[in-house]
Structures are given as C-alpha cells and as structure tokens.
Amino acid sequence: MKTIEHIAIFTSGGDSPGMNAALYGIVKKAEQSGIRLSGIRKGYEGLIDGDLVPLDAHKLQKMVHRGGTLLKTARSKRFLTLEGRQRALENLQKNEVDALIAIGGDGTFKGLLAFSEICDLPFLGIPGTIDNDLAGTDFTLGFDSAVNTAIENIDKIRDTAEAHNRIFLIEVMGRDCGYIAIHSGLGTGADAILIPESAHDFIQLLEKAGSYDREEAFIVIVSEGDELGAEVAAKKIKEINPDVDLRITKLGHVQRGGNASAFDRMLGIRLGAAAVEALLRGRKNVMAGILNNELSLTPFDRVVKEHQVNDELQGLLKIFGN
C-alpha cells in the first residue's frame, strides 16, 4: 500500500448544511497527521478541469456553522462520460494525489464506483445530502438542518392557515425519499403526510379531507417524490369537498440553506475526521457514517442500493400522520 501524503477533497451534488463542518473535520485531522490537503472546486467538474486549491483551516474554523460549501458543488454531465473520468484521472496523477474524499449523495458515490473502474486510488465518502436517502448511516449531513428549516416554515404556514380555515398542501424536498416529509410532518402535527414509499397515504388523506369541516387549518405535507404530487392531490380534494379554501406552498431550496444545526455540525466534524483516519488505516471505497452513534464504514455499492424509510417510521406514519 502506498503511503498517503496528499489527499484531495470535493463536495458534490446538492449542497447541504454541515458540509463545511465536515471540511473542517478533515482539515484538522489531516493537520494532526501531517497530511497535505487540496480542495477540488465544483465537484466532479473541478476534478475534470483540474481546479485544485489549498484548503485554509483557519477560514474553515470561522465558517464551521455555515450552510453551502466553501468548495462549491455541481452536478456534472461530463463525469457521466468515460472521457470526463479519464481527464479527472489525469489531473489526479498530475497533482500527485494519493487519495480522494468525496462529500455528497448517492449520485456522487455512483460516480466513485464508475471512477474506480479506471482509477485505483483509495476513495472515501462522507454522506452529504439533505435527503437522508443513503444506507450505512442513520443520518446524512444536512438532513437535520433541512427538517428544522421545514418545521420552522410549516409552523408559520399553520398560523395563517388557522386564521383563514384553509387547507394547505406543503411540498418538501427529499427526491424519491420521504424522510424529510415524515420528520417535518410528524413534528408539526400535520393532518396527512404523502410519501413516495407509501401507496395508502392518499386514500387516508381523502377520507380525512372529505369530512374536513372547514373550521380549522388542515395541513398536508407532500414529499416532492410522491407519486401523486401536490397539484393532483389538491385537485382530488377539491373534487370531494368543493367548497374548501386551499393553497399549495412549495418550500423549495430554502430547505438547503441556512446555518447547520448543532447535530449536523458535530456529524460533519466526526465524519470528516473519521474519513481521514480510515484512509490512513488503509480503507478504500467505503462511506463513513454513524450507525447507533458509532462510526461505521460501508462499501459504496451497499450505500447506493438501500435507502428505505424503515418500518418503525412507517408504523408511526400510520398512527399519527394519517
């Protein structure tokens, strides 16, 4: 095994609060171990363009709380091509990089799996996405912050909904995963929660909406990946209860911004330090995560395959959400 002297890091896919904390964890651990670090700007785009920059530990210390990512991020069409990945490899060789740390979501790790077919450097992953849609960790970086942002905004919408006796359908992010919807819906006492993982939730919503008496607020949280979606759900509610006053609000990218929660700051620092440590111990092609509050390393191929809302949460949804 080649000694690791130089590690390059990038953030990729959707940004998430806690990515800067993870960069801080990486920088401090590498400093302690005498490792040289480079940041790659704009995810796989920067890897293809050879956009490597030094990482400033002091600057990161001052922005450990901040959302977004100091290194910027991107969704890269070019990295989907073999030609793009070959250019990325040439840049790593030219800059004498010994190992790579990627902070991103399932797409990012699929990218690393494809890259590992032509590049045998050790890769280490850190789960950075608000969606919480990865196996190998109980929580991804940014999920807790995004849920807190969603909850804060749903609470506000409830005030105006109560004042007007309105039905509100509030769409939250999560791509094809219902975690943000479940956590923000249960945490705000929503009347119904629609998630991609459940087919029964809509039937239950219609039963409730049909008997809604228009004397209070009625809050429905709709995960953006739900098979029906907010517009169709709203149309169906109007069909069975035509006189209701109904509005749709899409929370959108506000959920990705803002300071990281205390939980995400600590998660980022722990996973950042753990990623460097794992590389120095010779681990490769695994994602660092936290399972039952213990650090854990899971191979990329497992991480991208499994991401189900677990049975316990599905059970809670039946009791509270619908």
Ligand SMILES: Nc1ncnc2c1ncn2[C@@H]1O[C@H](COP(=O)(O)OP(=O)(O)OP(=O)(O)O)[C@@H](O)[C@H]1O
């Ligand atoms: N099969 C693949 N082969 C090569 N590269 C890939 C593959 N899948 C994804 N990538 C690369 O990984 C990048 C990041 O993936 P994606 O845009 O899906 O975000 P993500 O990592 O899933 O994060 P988020 O969950 O926040 O959206 C893609 O833009 C693409 O460049």
Ligand SMILES: O=P(O)(O)OC[C@H]1O[C@](O)(CO)[C@@H](O)[C@@H]1O
């Ligand atoms: O910022 P973009 O590219 O529009 O992506 C939005 C998507 O990214 C996420 O915020 C993170 O994966 C999803 O919840 C959402 O579907």
